[in-house]
Every structure is written in structure tokens, then in C-alpha cells.
Amino acid sequence: xxxxxxxxxxxxxxxxxxxxxxxxxxxxxxxxxxxxxxxxxxxxxxxxxxxxxxxxxxxxxxxxxxxxxxxxxxxxxxxxxxxxxxxxxxxxxxxxxxxxxxxxxxxxxxxxxxxxxxxxxxxxxxxxxxxxxxxxxxxxxxxxxxxxxxxxxxxxxxxxxxxxxxxxxxxxxxxxxxxxxxxxxxxxxxxxxxxxxxxxxxxxxxxxxxxxxxxxxxxxxxxxxxxxxxxxxxxxxxxxxxxxxxxxxxxxxxxxxxxxxxxxxxxxxxxxxxxxxxxxxxxxxxxxxxxxxxxxxxxxxxxx
Amino acid sequence: xxxxxxxxxxxxxxxxxxxxxxxxxxxxxxxxxxxxxxxxxxxxxxxxxxxxxxxxxxxxxxxxxxxxxxxxxxxxxxxxxxxxxxxxxxxxxxxxxxxxxxxxxxxxxxxxxxxxxxxxxxxxxxxxxxxxxxxxxxxxxxxxxxxxxxxxxxxxxxxxxxxxxxxxxxxxxxxxxxxxxxxxxxxxxxxxxxxxxxxxxxxxxxxxxxxxxxxxxxxxxxxxxxxxxxxxxxxxxxxxxxxxxxxxxxxxxxxxxxxxxxxxxxxxxxxxxxxxxxxxxxxxxxxxxxxxxxxxxxxxxxxxxxxxxxxxxxxxxxxxxxxxxxxxxxxxxxxxxxxxxxxxxxxxxxxxxxxxxxxxxxxxxxxxxxxxxxxxxxxxxxxxxxxxxxxxxxxxxxxxxxxxxxxxxxxxxxxxxxxxxxxxxxxxxxxxxxxxxxxxxxxxxxxxxxxx
Numbered sequence: 001x002x003x004x005x006x007x008x009x010x011x012x013x014x015x016x017x018x019x020x021x022x023x024x025x026x027x028x029x030x031x032x033x034x035x036x037x038x039x040x041x042x043x044x045x046x047x048x049x050x051x052x053x054x055x056x057x058x059x060x061x062x063x064x065x066x067x068x069x070x071x072x073x074x075x076x077x078x079x080x081x082x083x084x085x086x087x088x089x090x091x092x093x094x095x096x097x098x099x100x101x102x103x104x105x106x107x108x109x110x111x112x113x114x115x116x117x118x119x120x121x122x123x124x125x126x127x128x129x130x131x132x133x134x135x136x137x138x139x140x141x142x143x144x145x146x147x148x149x150x151x152x153x154x155x156x157x158x159x160x161x162x163x164x165x166x167x168x169x170x171x172x173x174x175x176x177x178x179x180x181x182x183x184x185x186x187x188x189x190x191x192x193x194x195x196x197x198x199x200x201x202x203x204x205x206x207x208x209x210x211x212x213x214x215x216x217x218x219x220x221x222x223x224x225x226x227x228x229x230x231x232x233x234x235x236x237x238x239x240x241x242x243x244x245x246x247x248x249x250x251x252x253x254x255x256x257x258x259x260x261x262x263x264x265x266x267x268x269x270x271x272x273x274x275x276x277x278x279x280x281x282x283x284x285x286x287x288x289x290x291x292x293x294x295x296x297x298x299x300x301x302x303x304x
Numbered sequence: 305x306x307x308x309x310x311x312x313x314x315x316x317x318x319x320x321x322x323x324x325x326x327x328x329x330x331x332x333x334x335x336x337x338x339x340x341x342x343x344x345x346x347x348x349x350x351x352x353x354x355x356x357x358x359x360x361x362x363x364x365x366x367x368x369x370x371x372x373x374x375x376x377x378x379x380x381x382x383x384x385x386x387x388x389x390x391x392x393x394x395x396x397x398x399x400x401x402x403x404x405x406x407x408x409x410x411x412x413x414x415x416x417x418x419x420x421x422x423x424x425x426x427x428x429x430x431x432x433x434x435x436x437x438x439x440x441x442x443x444x445x446x447x448x449x450x451x452x453x454x455x456x457x458x459x460x461x462x463x464x465x466x467x468x469x470x471x472x473x474x475x476x477x478x479x480x481x482x483x484x485x486x487x488x489x490x491x492x493x494x495x496x497x498x499x500x501x502x503x504x505x506x507x508x509x510x511x512x513x514x515x516x517x518x519x520x521x522x523x524x525x526x527x528x529x530x531x532x533x534x535x536x537x538x539x540x541x542x543x544x545x546x547x548x549x550x551x552x553x554x555x556x557x558x559x560x561x562x563x564x565x566x567x568x569x570x571x572x573x574x575x576x577x578x579x580x581x582x583x584x585x586x587x588x589x590x591x592x593x594x595x596x597x598x599x600x601x602x603x604x605x606x607x608x609x610x611x612x613x614x615x616x617x618x619x620x621x622x623x624x625x626x627x628x629x630x631x632x633x634x635x636x637x638x639x640x641x642x643x644x645x646x647x648x649x650x651x652x653x654x655x656x657x658x659x660x661x662x663x664x665x666x667x668x669x670x671x672x673x674x675x676x677x678x679x680x681x682x683x684x685x686x687x688x689x690x691x692x693x694x695x696x697x698x699x700x701x702x703x704x705x706x707x708x709x710x711x712x713x714x715x716x717x718x719x720x721x722x723x724x725x726x727x728x729x730x731x732x733x734x735x736x737x738x739x740x741x742x743x744x745x746x747x748x749x750x751x752x753x754x755x756x
Contacts, residue, residue, distance in 0.1 A: 010604075049539060050380060054604050069539035073384045084377030088315050097314075100307035103386035145381065 001026035001184045002047065002153065007056035009042050016042040018208040019056065024186060024201075026152075029179050031199035032188040033296060038205040040188040041081055044155050047186065048078045060153060074103065077151035081158045081188075083142045087131030091122055091141055094130050095148055102149035116148040119174055121167070135162040143171070147178065154178065154185045160194040172197040192296055204296060225250065226268075228257045228275075229284035240278060244271060258288060306391050308382075312369075312399025317406060325407050329353065333414055347418025354411040355476075358439040362404035363472030366443035367450045367465050369400035370537075374454060389535040393447075397530065401443055408439060430516060437519040438479045444526040446472030451533035456600050475526075482515060505560040506576075518557075525550060544623050544630065551634050554591070555584040573649070581642040588635035589663050595628035596667055597683050601674035606743050632667055636660055651717055654725055658715035661728025666690060668735035675742035 002024040009017040016039045024030050032040050045051045046058055049069035058065040060072050086094055095113040104112050117123050120140040125133065130141060139162045146154060159175075160168050175198045179185055189195055195202075204211040230237065233254030241247050241257055246267060249259045261271065268285075275282050336349035373379035382392070398405065412435060419428035449471035453464060500511045528550070532542050559580035565571050571579065605624065612621035625633075639660040646652045669689050674682030698713045711718045711727055718724040 048380075048384065050383060052539075052604060073539075074386055076384060078380065078384055080377065080380055082377050083381070084373075086311070086315070086378065089311070093311075093314055097307055097311045098381070098385075100310075101382070101385035101387050 001028075001061060002186070003057075003059045004043075004047070005057045007043070007046060007058060008054040009039075009046055009051060010054045015054075016208055017046070017053075020205075020208070020210055021056075022203055022210060024184060026184045027179055027182050028201060029175060029185045029187065029199045031192075031195040031202045032186055032205060033190060033192060033195065033202060034205035034211075036190060039208045040190075040205050041157055043205065044078070044157055044186065044188055047153075048076055048155055049073060050078075075152045077146035077149070077154040079142055079146040079154075079156045079159055081161075085130040085138055085141060085145075088129065090127050090129055091117065091133075092126040094141060095144060098145040099148045104149055112148055112150075116144040119147065119177075120144045121170060136164055136167050139163055140167065143174075150183075152183065154183055156185065156187045158189050158191075159187060160189070160191070168194060169197075202296065223248075223260045224263055225288040226259055226261050227284070227286060227288040228259070228282065230255060230275075231281040231283045234280060237280070240275075240280070244274065247271070306387075306395045306399075307385075308387060308392055308395025309399040309402075312395065313402055316399070316403040321403060322406060325403070326410065329407060329410050345418070346414050347422075350411040350414035350418070354408055354415065354435060354439075357411065358401075358404050358408035358435075359442045359476045360469075360473065362401040362408070362439060363442045363446035363476070364465065364469040365400045365404060366397060367446040367468035367472065369396040369447060369450070370454055371450045371465055371468065379454075383538055389538055389540060390531050392538070393527070393531045393534045397444060397447055397527075405439075408435075430512065433516055434483060434519065437516075437523050438476050438483075441479055441519070441523045441526055442472040442476035444472075444523070444530050445475035448526060448530050448533060451530060451537060452598050455533065455536055456598075479519060483519075503563040506563075521553075525553070541623070544625060547627055547630055551588065551591070551631060554587055555634070555638070558587045559584040574652075578642065578645055578652075581638055581645060585635050585638035585642060588631045588638060589659070592628045592631035592635055592663065592667065595626070595631055596670045597686075599626050599628055601671055601682060603675060603743055606671070610740070610743065628667065632663060635663060650721055654721040655715050655717065657725030658728040661725055661732045662715060664732035665728065665735045666693075668732060668739045669693070672735060672739040672742055675739065 002022075004020055004022045007017050007020040008015065020039075020043060032043065034040055042051065046053055046065065047060070049058070049060075049065035049072040052066060061075060063071050063075075065072055086097070089097065092113060095116055096109055099109045099112045099116075100106070113126075114123070117126055120143050122137065122140055122144060125137060130138065133141060139159070143156070143159060146156070160171055163171060175185060175187070179198070187195060187199065228237075228241075234240075235254055237254060237257050238249050238252035241249050241252065241259055246262050247259050248261075249257060251258050261268065272282060272285060332349055332353065333346040336346045370379065373382055385392075387395070412432065415435065416428050416432060419431055446468050449468040450465070453468060501508050502511045502514050503509075504514065528546060532546060535542055562576055562579040562583060565574070565579045565583070571582070574582065605626075609621060609624050612618075612624065639656055642656050643653050646656065670683070670686040673686035673689055676682070677685045693713055698710055701707070701709045701713070708718075710716055711724050712731075715728065716724050
């Protein structure tokens with residue numbers, strides 16, 4: 001869906017991207033993480049065909065950003081880090097304007113506005129002026145504007161900034177829904193915790209380069225990571241798990257094992273039964289959290 | 305309806321704003337009709353109010369239409385929209401100034417009533433075209449200036465907006481002065497004295513008809529310029545043909561005023577063809593100087609352009625030429641024809657040859673200054689370099705009583721005659737070599753760094 005090859009971008013005083021290459025498959029959510037000033041926003045703007053590369057190429061759905069920027073614009077939804085809204089317009093008019101300017105016909109624009117507002121929980125604020133909304137509600141409106149035309153690719157720069165915990169949870173659910181609907185999402189953030197819930201892959205950018213040179217698979221919705229703890233150490237824990245169907249052990253010692261397994265509840269129940277039947281004193285079994293953070297620091301550590 | 309125009313109407317034409325405008329204008333016209341002292345009646349008041357509302361205030365709103373979006377961080381969203389450049393341009397130009405045109409329409413109605421009553425419907429119609437043209441030219445000039453600045457990622461501060469508005473006002477003042485010059489008595493088509501005629505391409509034309517048509521044509525070109533600049537903002541490519549069309553138009557238009565040069569003593573020996581070529585070539589040169597400062601000096605684009613020419617991909621390369629390059633090439637082309645035409649006057653040939661050399665040198669100097677100055681300010685550096693070349697160093701040379709060395713700095717009659725063009729072109733080659741060399745510096749540095 002998205003392919004970047006040896007992308008170099010240069011500001012007048014600094015080379016922001018120094019030969020970035022990556023590939024993002026369709027219907028995925030990719031986290032773009034890294035310290036401030038690493039080049040995340042610049043890369044997003046290059047992906048959005050808003051900035052021309054110094055050298056290298058960016059193709060989205062087979063279209064080159066240099067050759068067909070307007071065709072790419074039509075496929076994109078983009079929420080910048082520092083976005084603006086038309087404060088004097090109502091939510092309805094702001095969304096209507098965005099929908100019409102993104103090519104939705106006048107006959108369909110009403111439904112598109114209602115749907116976008118409903119997706120971000122702004123249905124009851126349609127007649128409120130954007131300037132009167134709280135920071136979190138403004139963020140929701142900005143997200144609604146980015147998705148009102150159902151883009152194939154959605155680029156979000158710090159989308160959860162300013163959202164309360166409930167809104168963040170709703171945002172996670174929305175992003176997963178969009179992904180399930182076939183949308184490809186790239187989300188830039190330097191707050192790993194907010195990406196944990198919905199991202200399946202991660203790109204770490206540091207000093208204008210992708211650490212490790214490629215995206216890392218950090219989370220598989222169908223095959224999550226599980227962490228198993230047993231009370232009494234057993235040296236055959238890895239061997240036992242590896243022999244079970246559908247289990248891929250990532251790491252294991254006498255007391256712990258980290259492995260991927262299908263999300264299916266029946267299959268998990270059977271695995272626990274097998275463990276107990278084999279004499280393993282299971283003290284804890286659950287989905288592993290903080291995988292993104294682990295992967296980040298592992299990669300950054302390698303890079304260093 | 306154009307979504308951008310509609311959005312602007314939502315913001316601009318609210319009853320809360322329109323009602324006070326109507327009341328205020330009605331009160332002013334009523335006061336003018338009663339007193340007749342400050343201004344001579346509602347018609348005169350309407351003229352001044354039109355200039356204030358449509359030209360002064362309108363050009364500010366036009367200048368803010370894009371700059372305001374950049375400042376309020378909504379411009380990226382607009383650039384990603386599906387709106388075409390022409391839709392976006394007219395939506396902004398007439399949408400952001402909708403409130404001004406609302407007030408202006410009331411003023412125009414009063415002006416027309418006044419004119420029809422006092423000077424007849426023909427004059428009223430001509431004045432209507434004039435007032436509409438001056439409004440559109442002022443606003444589109446301000447929008448064009450702001451778009452050019454946006455392309456160069458320049459200021460979106462209040463001072464920046466003021467500068468872009470000033471460009472609009474300057475365009476309006478030029479239009480006003482030209483119109484007033486052609487109509488010193490303040491009457492239109494009322495008399496056809498000899499002063500009311502213009503000689504153009506040897507034809508004697510009615511001055512006001514000619515100027516009215518010229519105004520309309522320049523207003524149209526201004527709008528075309530806005531659309532092309534908007535295309536660049538929307539990341540669309542501009543083909544070369546519209547710009548070439550403008551150059552052909554302006555060359556023909558300006559060359560037609562050859563009769564004006566007959567009063568210039570140093571040019572009296574030139575025949576009509578030479579005068580016309582000189583006018584067109586000088587105009588292209590002036591446009592090249594203007595555009596080389598206005599257009600972004602993008603290292604990436606220049607490298608791509610060089611690569612395209614090196615690979616003999618002439619179609620894309622010629623399409624990728626910037627406005628200043630095409631204008632400079634136009635000046636060179638006309639200059640070469642002029643050189644051939646002036647074969648019998650070697651002194652003029654040498655001067656024209658030197659002028660062309662210095663033009664090329666100066667273009668290269670501007671590019672070089674921009675490549676060497678990595679922060680913004682390359683154009684300022686170029687201006688300083690050109691100031692040194694044209695003012696500072698010649699002043700030093702003069703101070704040292706070494707006048708013959710001035711041939712290094714200006715097109716001058718030299719002994720031998722070929723020395724002046726030779727030096728000019730030697731400087732042009734040197735400056736071009738340095739400019740081309742500077743384009744490759746950062747990439748080579750990176751390659752070297754990677755190698756190590």
C-alpha cells in the first residue's frame with residue numbers, strides 16, 4: 001500500500017530524513033515513534049505528498065508522490081500535530097465544508113457528516129461552534145474532518161493529544177474499526193502507551209533514519225502475545241509449549257514463557273488444561289502488555 | 305456551489321455584519337447629500353468609500369485569504385482537498401472579499417445613479433468596468449503576492465499581510481494614475497482631443513478604449529497568475545505554455561510603444577524594428593530580474609532540471625524551466641536577433657552583447673547566493689552582491705580614477721569594442737560555473753560522509 005524508498009528530505013539548515021525505506025501493508029495500523037525532532041512529522045508530510053523529497057520516492061497505492069500528488073491527496077486523510085479549525089463555523093458546517101471540498105457530492109454530504117460526527121461522538125454537538133468546543137472535542141472534530149471522506153490511507157500525528165481516557169479508548173476502538181474497514185493507518189506519537197491498544201507494527205525513527213531499517217511487528221490482533229508464569233521452575237517449559245499446536249515461543253526460562261497463540265478462548269482454555277495436566281503449577285496466564293515499549297527500547301538499545 | 309466560496313460566505317456574509325454595513329453606508333450617503341461640504345454629494349462619497357472598502361480593505365482580506373489559513377494551520381487541510389486550483393482561487397478571491405463586494409456593490413449603485421444622471425449611461429458603463437477592474441486587480445495582486453510568499457515559505461505575520469496588501473494597493477494606484485492620466489479633465493468619452501489618443505504599433509487608438517481593454521487584459525493575466533501560483537501550492541505542475549503565452553503577450557504589448565522612444569536622444573538613431581526589439585528584450589530582462597527574486601530557488605528542482613538536460617529529456621526539462629529562466633531565454637533570443645539587426649552599428653552590438661552577458665551573470669549570482677546561504681536570506685545576500693557589483697565596487701574604481709575598469713561592472717563602450725561583452729560573458733560563465741557547482745555540494749558531502 002505504502003512504499004518508501006531511500007527517502008531523503010532536507011530543510012534549509014538540516015537533513016531531516018536521511019534515506020528512509022519502509023513498506024506498509026494495507027489494512028494495518030503502524031505506529032511511528034521516536035524522540036522529538038527525529039523526523040516523524042516530516043516523514044508524515046512526505047507521505048501526504050505535502051513535501052517533495054530531496055531524493056528517493058514515496059508511492060501510495062502505486063502512485064508516486066512526485067508524479068501524482070493530487071491523486072494521492074484524494075486518497076488521504078491527514079491530521080497534523082498542530083491542526084487548525086474554523087472556529088466561527090459550527091461542527092456541522094465545518095464537516096460539510098470538508099466533505100464537499102474532499103469531493104463528496106451535495107446529495108451525500110449530509111449522511112457523510114452525520115456518520116463522521118457519530119464516529120467521534122460529536123452527534124450532539126453538530127450545531128456548536130468549533131471555537132466553543134473543549135480541547136478534547138476539538139481533537140475529535142479534527143479527526144472527524146480527516147475521515148469524513150472515507151480515505152484509503154489515514155495519517156495521524158499525535159491523535160490522542162488532549163483526549164480524556166474515555167475518549168482515548170473510543171479513539172482506539174474507532175481506529176480499529178477503520179482498519180477493519182480496510183483503511184491503512186499510520187500514527188505518529190512519542191507516547192508509546194497510547195499506541196499499545198491498536199498498533200500492530202512499529203517504525204522507530206531516530207535522527208532521520210529508521211532504527212533497525214524496517215518496521216517491527218509488535219502486535220498481532222489475531223495472535224497476541226501471552227505471558228505464562230509457573231510457581232515451581234521447570235526446565236522443560238519451552239519444550240512443552242513448543243510442542244503444542246499454534247504456540248510460538250518467543251522467550252522462556254524455568255519460571256516464565258512469552259509466546260504467541262491464537263486469541264480463541266477455547267484454544268487458550270485447552271492450553272491451560274494441558275499445562276495443569278502436565279504438572280505445571282500455573283500461577284499466572286494473561287495477554288502480555290507493554291509489548292510496544294519493550295520493542296521500542298530493545299530496538300533503540302540495539303541502535304545505540 | 306464552490307465549497308470554498310460557500311465557506312467564505314458563511315463566515316463573511318452574516319446578518320450581524322451586513323446590517324451595520326448597510327446602515328453605515330446609508331447614513332454616510334444621507335449626510336453627503338445633506339451637507340455637500342465635505343464631499344460633493346453621495347456620488348463622490350460613494351467613490352471614496354468604494355476605494356476604501358473594495359480596494360484598501362478588500363486587498364487586505366485577499367492577502368489574508370491564504371496567509372490566514374497558514375497562520376491558523378488550516379492550509380494543509382485545504383491543500384489536501386479535491387478542489388482544483390481555479391476553484392480554490394476564485395473561491396478565496398471572491399469569497400474572502402464577499403463582504404467588501406457587498407459594500408462595494410452598494411457604493412457602485414450610488415456611483416452609477418450619479419453618473420447616469422449627470423454624464424449618461426455610456427460613461428456610467430465605462431466607469432463600472434473601471435471600478436470593477438481596479439477592485440479585481442488590487443485584490444488579485446494582493447492574493448498573488450501572498451501566494452508567492454507562501455510558496456517561498458515567507459512571513460505570515462501581520463506585517464507580511466500588510467506587505468502583500470501594499471502590493472495590491474500599488475497595483476491599484478498604478479491603474480488609478482494611468483486612468484487619470486488618460487482622462488485629465490475627469491471626463492470620459494466626452495471629448496476626443498489629440499491627447500486622448502495613444503500611438504501603439506503605429507496605430508492611433510482612443511486612449512480610454514485602449515486603456516480599458518488593457519486593464520481587462522491585465523486583470524485577466526493577474527487572475528491567471530493567481531491560479532498558476534495556487535496550482536503550485538496544491539503540488540500541481542505548471543506547464544510552460546501559459547507563461548510563454550504571457551511573455552509573448554507582454555513582449556508584443558510593450559514593443560508597440562516604440563513611438564515613446566523617439567524622444568530619447570541616445571536612441572534616436574535606432575530604426576523602428578530595433579526600438580521594438582529593444583523594448584521587448586528589456587521587458588523580458590526586467591521580468592527575469594523580478595522573477596528570479598520572486599520564485600523559490602529550490603536545489604532539488606535545479607538538480608532534477610540539470611539531470612533532465614543531461615539525459616537529453618528535453619520535453620520534461622523545458623517544461624520544468626522556471627519563469628525567470630524562460631524570461632531570460634526570451635531576452636537572450638531577442639537580444640541575438642537585435643545583434644543581427646544592429647550589424648551595421650558595432651558599438652550598439654557591443655553594448656547589447658554586454659547587457660546580455662551581465663543579465664546571465666546576475667541570474668547566476670542570485671542562484672549562487674541562494675545555494676550558499678542555507679538559511680533564508682539568499683535573496684538578500686544576492687541583493688548585497690549585486691549592490692557591490694553595480695554600486696560599491698564601481699564607486700571605489702571611480703575614486704581611484706581608474707574609469708576604464710568600469711567595463712568590468714557595466715555595459716560600456718570600450719576600446720576595443722569587444723572587451724565589454726567579452727568581460728561580461730566571462731563573468732557570466734564564471735558565476736554560472738560556481739552556481740552549478742554549489743548545487744551539488746550537500747549531496748556530495750553526504751556521499752562522502754557515508755563512504756567514511
